[in-house]
Amino acid sequence: MRAAFADTLIAALELLEAEARSARKGATRMAGAAVLLAAAGLLALGAAALLAWALMTALYPVMAPPLARLLTGLAVLAVAGGVLWAATRMNR
Numbered sequence: 001m002r003a004a005f006a007d008t009l010i011a012a013l014e015l016l017e018a019e020a021r022s023a024r025k026g027a028t029r030m031a032g033a034a035v036l037l038a039a040a041g042l043l044a045l046g047a048a049a050l051l052a053w054a055l056m057t058a059l060y061p062v063m064a065p066p067l068a069r070l071l072t073g074l075a076v077l078a079v080a081g082g083v084l085w086a087a088t089r090m091n092r
Helices: 001-057 065-091
Strands: none
Touching: 001 065
């Protein structure tokens, strides 16, 4: 009886150890993915800023600089609104 109980306890502890090892691997992979996602987000933010700057610079010869800045700001605001709308639709 004691041997069967000891064997069952050892098997349960081995299973617990294997599950903990698997969870640790999963957590490590998730943390790596989160770091890469944050890096991609920062790169995308920089790219969006450069695109807005390029748009504003392209509009300078056509119109007054304050108006070019206004139109660029409105374009960026429209894109941000579209992204927000898409995010709310995805979370329904």
